[in-house]
Amino acid sequence: MLAYHKEKNAACTIAMLEVPWEEASRFGLMFTNEDGAITAFEEKPKNPKSNKASMGVYMFTWDKLRQYLLEDEAKEGSSNDFGKDVIPAMHSAGERMYAYAFDGYWKDVGTIDSLWEANLDLLNPKVNLDLSDTSWKIYGKNPIAPPQYVSGSAKIQNSLAAGGCTIEGDIDYSVLFSNVTVEKNAAVRYSIVMPGAVIKSGATVQYSIVAENAVIESGATVGKRPEDMKELSDWGVSVIGANVTIGKNAKVKPKSMIDTDLKGGEEA
């Protein structure tokens, strides 16, 4: 991107991704000429005329950025917003602004559904995102935890699991963060389970996000398969908040967000 920025002698280069037309209205859109120069912007329009979305990654020539930031600061009534004030000012002043076309994996995870999808994308062999690429490691904080243990009663496939997990149940198409425990006869499917969460025996978690240190007591059920819904419009990813306990045999419906403890047998 820097090489492209230099080649175009640009003041500002914005990473750009061509998104499906039906999703275009969610994004800040750009229009470009044949050279890749940005000719116009459009912010989340109802009827998009471009599908070139800004990825929110900008590269500036420092002198130019400094100049426009100072001018913006001096301007009366400016809201000092990058997208609303600074970028438009540069554009209307005729600065060289370019779109850098990106074609790798990119996902805006600003909604529950897209966060859930992005996690499960890691399990999709068709998605171009290789975590095992040693030349492009993804660095993070490493939990101090022993390797994960998969017991004789466990059934795990098509999933990701991090260090310190104890897996004794049935895991399919899911992502387990560090130090997650899934007890015997518990099932986790199409779900994301964050660090330290415990899924006790006989509990079922499907199409859900379970946040840090949540406890799903035995026999509880969280979420449902879309196939099992009478009304598909009632379906959605269920979310259990951090440190929340879902009591024995309690039921959490699809699409619900639970941020306080649920007592045994209750429904929410």
Add this chain to the structure above:
Amino acid sequence: MIAKNVLGIVFSNSYDASLNELTAMRTMGSVPFGGRYRLIDFALSNLVNCGVSRVGVITKSNFHSLMDHIGTGKPWDLARKREGLYLLPPFNTNDGEHTGGKAEELARILGFISRCDEEYVILTDCNNVCSIDFNDVFGFHEENGADITIVCKNGKIPNLDDTMVIKTEEGSNRIASIAISPNSDKKADYSVNITLMRKSLLERLIREAVSFSKTNFEKDIIQKNVKKLNICAYKTARSCFTIDSLESYFAANMELLKSSARSDLFSPEHPVYTKVRDDMPVIYGLGCEVKNSLIADGCIIEGTVENCILFRGVRVDKDAVIKNSILMQGTYISEGVSLNCVIADKSAVVTPKKVLSGAENYPMFIGKGIVI
């Protein structure tokens, strides 16, 4: 917290020869263990978990991998301006091989020992895998008014030179007699070579031994003084695995598949620290079957894995069946391979459809980087 008052000294080359397959290119301390650790991690973590903040690591030979592993000591919070980690490599004295015992190694670093201002010292080997609370050992030492405390466990006497098998006086923790490596198959209380004493006492004992040209720590220092000094045995009941051969190395790894051993070694209050690698989570492929195994980060498993220890970044391709085996970092098992009772050192590759099997008391060993 005994904290700042104790100096830790780790012998990284302890009993290298007993595990010569794995120590051909490394020290005992840097032998991989339990999926993501090196043996020295247990000794270092035991020390720092009770607040020891100055640790000297004595190295003799083959310590390249050890240095690579411990680096500045940051994972153990031993990268400090004051105290911290001290690597103590041999001096080039041009007098040939250092063949002497631990007393000679200690004599060599006597300058380092006397410069440290801690009041006590804990000496520890690397070939015992255990999680021992040194605060407890220290409390025991004080309570018994001991001059020297030796951590012991009950079990089959390891097949190692200089193993101290101890008998305590009746109704007391004081050691009455010490036999060195007796020829016996019976269970007995033996020293796991974790020793606590006043630093000044250690200095005096080493100087004495050196002045009589004695170099053997166990015989010339401990055994010799058993009557003169109050030497006590702290008997640990927790899981503690002594590694004295490839067979016992294999068995100790397999012990980790039991939850009692894991909870003894990896309790959240006493974490085991190690060098981090920023690996991805394990990927379990469609149709893989994994049972009773310990799996470290970065593995990609598409085949069948049963009763195994998989280190970081191991790949098991489709239709491969791996049982009762230890595969170290970066091992690649291709399609259709079948393994049973195999230890594969780092980055070994087994090409498609090979069938390899050892036995539990004689695991088959595949050397580092070997392609089969």
